[in-house]
Amino acid sequence: MSWMREITCQVGVWRAARARWKADMKQYKAAQKEGRRTGRTPEQPGPPPSGFALLPWLLMGMGAFSNLFQGKTPNPWIGAIGLLAFNSLYIYVTFRSFVKDKRKATSTRVALVVMTLLTIGLSMGYGGSWLYFFPLLGLATGAAMRGPWLGRIGLALTALAAAVSVYRTGWNASLNVAYGTFLSTMVTAAILSLTEAVRELHEAREKLALQAVEKERLRFSRDLHDLLGHTMSVIVVKAEAARRLATRDLDAAIAQVTDIEAVGRQALTEIREAVTGYREGSLATELDRARSVLTAASVEPVVARSGTPLAPQTEALLGWVVREAVTNVVRHSGATRCAITVDSTSERARLTVTDNGTGDTGTGEPSAASPPGIGGTGLKGLTERLAAAGGSLTAGPSPRGGFTVSAELPREPSDVPDAVLATAPTAG
Secondary structure (H helix, E strand, C coil): CHHHHHHHHHHHHHHHHHHHHHHHHHHHHHHHHHHHHHCCCCCCCCCCCCHHHHHHHHHHHHHHHHHHHCCCCCCHHHHHHHHHHHHHHHHHHHHHCCCHHHHCCHHHHHHHHHHHHHHHHHHHHHCHHHHHHHHHHHHHHHHHCCCCCHHHHHHHHHHHHHHHHHHHHCHHHHHHHHHHHHHHHHHHHHHHHHHHHHHHHHHHHHHHHHHHHHHHHHHHHHHHHHHHHHHHHHHHHHHHHHHHHHCCCHHHHHHHHHHHHHHHHHHHHHHHHHHHCCCCCCHHHHHHHHHHHHHHCCCEEEEEEEECCCCHHHHHHHHHHHHHHHHHHHHHHCCCEEEEEEEECCCEEEEEEEECCCCECCCCCEHHHCCCCCCCHHHHHHHHHHHHCCCEEEEEECCCCCEEEEEEEECCHHHCCHHHHCCCCCCC
């Protein structure tokens, strides 16, 4: 009894959909009360789409049922079996029409063909009220055959209804049957297609809203992680420098402690800006910080900058590269010298950070076996961000030893999407 199991399953699906609709209506009523106070009108959720919406149209077959019940139909057992079969097929097709996969299934198309043959046979055999099975067939066809072939199918079904009606009753009744068949086919398909499109748009809007929330959470978490990773590295390096200098140069130690205080205050400011999503780095500021951090870590900084001025968006991205690369130099490389070079032309800007350390990428392993541009998670994030901005980032061992990070970007601000700046890399 597979058909019984399918009916039971369909009823279960409809009940679940109705339960979701009731929950949506409860939220709508609460939002409506809130809307009266704020002046905003919430969107009212419609009832769950199901074959129950097309069941009342079966009343069009009441004339045939009345004739059968009153004994006006010859061979009543054949008529009764035909009426039962038609109604069963109508319910089967219409309920499957509200599930996209089942609507396009072969079994649904076969049931629709059998329903068409049955309609032709009953209409030609009995005529009269039985001709109104053609508009019902049009309803089922419009519900099940939504797509590019609907127009041709609708016209063919209308012509078939007209031909059978002419054969049984003449031209007067055939026009009404043909018009009703065409109208029921096309209007049903149009309404159901529009309803489905609206619901899909509503679901897509909800998904986009959820994605926007997830994107903002990701931006904030990565931004916060990067800020804290870099800031804590700077604080640790400067605290170690202050400890070493405390016994022999108190003034220098106090200067390092003052820097720690300044770094902490700056970190608080950047975290507040990260929360609102408006933080943009300054390349000059990052270069000054790089000098201070490298010097405190006993790494000789060599900074050179030349070329034309850069757009703020380009500077912000290059500032992130400087921050990430210098953090990795201090934390992982064991270098004694680090060179930072910035060169820009009228079209492109290039940044290179090279150290003479062990060539560690920040993953704890030498980078010789790693492809260019792959290192810690911070370098991976920077690679993605620069690629989205029309640039590139490569990272790998230097020919003379150590590690090199190279970044290249367009100079014009229009080439650098603002959305890329909103997501910070994760510290490697």
